[in-house]
Amino acid sequence: MGEDGTSRFDPAIGRRLRGLREARGLSLSELARRAGVGKATVSGLEHGTRNPTLETMYAIAAALSVPMSALTLDPGAPAGDASPVRGRAVVSTLLEVFREPGATYEMLRLRILAGVEQTSPAHPPGVTEHLSVVQGTIRTGPAAAPLTAGPGEHLSWASDVPHVYAALGGEEALAILLIRTPHDPAAAAGGAPEGAARRSSAG
Amino acid sequence: MGEDGTSRFDPAIGRRLRGLREARGLSLSELARRAGVGKATVSGLEHGTRNPTLETMYAIAAALSVPMSALTLDPGAPAGDASPVRGRAVVSTLLEVFREPGATYEMLRLRILAGVEQTSPAHPPGVTEHLSVVQGTIRTGPAAAPLTAGPGEHLSWASDVPHVYAALGGEEALAILLIRTPHDPAAAAGGAPEGAARRSSAG
DNA sequence: TCCGATCGTTCCGTTTACGGAACGATTTCA
DNA sequence: TGAAATCGTTCCGTAAACGGAACGATCGGA
Known part of the structure; x- marks a missing residue:
């Protein structure tokens, strides 16, 4: 899936992640530390160059105190009760x-x-x-x-x-x-x- | 994360996945085909032995016509507006x-x-x-x-x-x-x- | 003006999720 | 009753997500 050499993933998740992180005044390093994941992982996610596992998503969402769906905004979730x-x-x-x-x-x-x-x-x-x-x-x-x-x-x-x-x-x-x-x-x-x-x- | 040799993941996701699949009368093979993923992936997921990527989760949720959160039931989502x-x-x-x-x-x-x-x-x-x-x-x-x-x-x-x-x-x-x-x-x-x-x- | 701390990015070896193929078991139909 | 199809599981090589380390850039204080 996604064979163009650069292997991009949904960039919207990266934007939301960065938005939530910065809104909380957290550095990338600090968020990685709190979530217990590598900085490379957070960086790659924000740039949309990684296809994260559920475990990674859970860890990061928890560190931001938001449900995972706040990051994925999965298509099913209605604007209004996500x-x-x-x-x-x-x-x-x-x-x-x-x-x-x-x-x-x-x-x-x-x-x-x-x-x-x-x-x-x-x-x-x-x-x-x-x-x-x-x-x-x-x-x-x-x-x-x-x-x-x-x-x-x-x-x-x-x-x-x-x-x-x-x-x-x-x-x-x-x-x-x-x-x-x-x-x-x-x-x-x-x-x-x-x-x-x-x-x-x-x- | 999860180093006990068997590398388990959230078994609840597997149960929900199997429930939704069987409720639709789909075989594991058929679901894998519709989702465009390998049978080994679906099987491993249902058994809770894999930590799926977001891309995999999206593909499977789409094949079942449910939002991803129906599979993950992420902790944030309230019973009542998931x-x-x-x-x-x-x-x-x-x-x-x-x-x-x-x-x-x-x-x-x-x-x-x-x-x-x-x-x-x-x-x-x-x-x-x-x-x-x-x-x-x-x-x-x-x-x-x-x-x-x-x-x-x-x-x-x-x-x-x-x-x-x-x-x-x-x-x-x-x-x-x-x-x-x-x-x-x-x-x-x-x-x-x-x-x-x-x-x-x-x- | 240095020097140390911290920033975000990149590189790298390890781990593992991936799809395809092979497998035995079960079902279906001639 | 045998042959073919399909079931779900397992094995395997490849691709890639992972954490750790190294990197240059930037910032703050002495």
Whole structure:
């Protein structure tokens, strides 16, 4: 299979892998170390010159804390319910990962069970989160100063501090969360307010 | 990784693969031929003695008309939204595959868009379908004599004839579908009525 | 301005996944 | 009952995925 001398494989996997790795601020060497695979393997994968084994894919996906399907995006998986990340009371599903010139974006679908309040640790500096409420009432933002929003409203905050997610009103809440990780942490442009959350109501 | 002389890999993948293959009435040789891989590869995979490459997994999943995640069931994928099968207006998601002594069962989640009516071709003789309505109103069964059921109601029919799925009442419908494929097509025990659908309403 | 650390790439020997062929067992049909 | 077909497994040579090591480039601190 693929006999042209250079033996290429699906380049999209390489792009997604590199995107996820860099979005987490991991070097290629560090990811290889955490996954317990060789640097040559990760490098070859990102360049699309290797046809990885399942074992390799599992190891790398685990090191990135994503399900394997976030890397393969296998054709069957619908844009909309591909791959849940992290367990707990807040169920988040990775929908899409894409890179822009200045930053990497991860789009997730959040499902917060009724009455639940969960605190997430701080992200690296420069990372911002943008949440759009679909259903229910959500209280979120920096743990020190959260805000509340209902369906159709949006919240944004700098997530370099611990932040909370809570479903109010005894009802399960649904939201789309966009995490923006700038490639240059210094330039947090296109970001969010400094200390607290900001609420807006679109459309 | 896995240095015990016998070099085993995840046996669950092998079991699922064999289940899906046999549920489709395919021989190992035939599946290998359709997937364009060697018989030794399929055999080794089913026995859990090989660590397949992504390319191999893609080829086999495609030959079975399932997304790769139906074989890997990767840990991230939630029971409930793992892997959609077949496109069109009726979106079906493979939830689980399990084998019993007499038959193989495939459990799917059906989502029928509002107002849609779709006809599916006949399955091999002996195959029966059992549908449980979760939301909306569904009209289904043999195309010649379909029945209608609402939330909490169940429909069963022998699916060796073309059958339809329709969402009534201008509302999207949701259902769980169980497909039973007997290992011995002659003995269609535990099955459904002969010509038409049967409706029941469980407490 | 060195020097050390770390970056990502490339080279290399080992391991192993691959497909094809050969195999015995089982089934099918004349 | 024998011959042919097909079943799933096993053997084998080849291709390639693997991890480790060596490489030059880049960055940071003394």
